[in-house]
Amino acid sequence: METGPQHWVRSGSRNTTLAILLSVGFVCAVQHAAADPALPEGQKKSRSRFEYHDGSAEEKRLYRRPDLDMDPTNLKLEELRERINTLEERLERLEYQSNGSKGAR
Missing domain, CATH: 1.20.5 (Single alpha-helices involved in coiled-coils or other helix-helix interfaces)
Structure with missing residues (x-):
C-alpha cells in the first residue's frame, strides 16, 4: 500500500474526477427533466395550435387613434x-x- 505524496495525488485526482463526473451527470439529469415534463399523451396532443388556412383574409383589428394630449x-x-x-x-x-x-x- 502506498503512503507517499504520489498516493495522495492519485487519490485526490481520482476523487476530483469522480466529483466532476457526478456533478455533470446531475446537471444533465436536471436539465433533461426540466426540458421534457411528464405529461399524458392526451395533453401533449392538445397543446398544438396548428390550424389550416382556408384562404380567407385575416381579420384586421381597428385601433382607435389616440388623442396626443x-x-x-x-x-x-x-x-x-x-x-x-x-x-x-x-x-x-x-x-x-x-x-x-x-x-x-
Missing part, C-alpha cells in the same frame, strides 16, 4: 407606438420649419 398611462402598446410616431413626425416638421425660417432671414 391625453394621459398615456392606460394606452395599449400599439397606441403608444402610434402616438410616439406621430409626435416624432410633428417634431421633425417643427424642426424643419424652424431651420427653414432661420435660412429665410
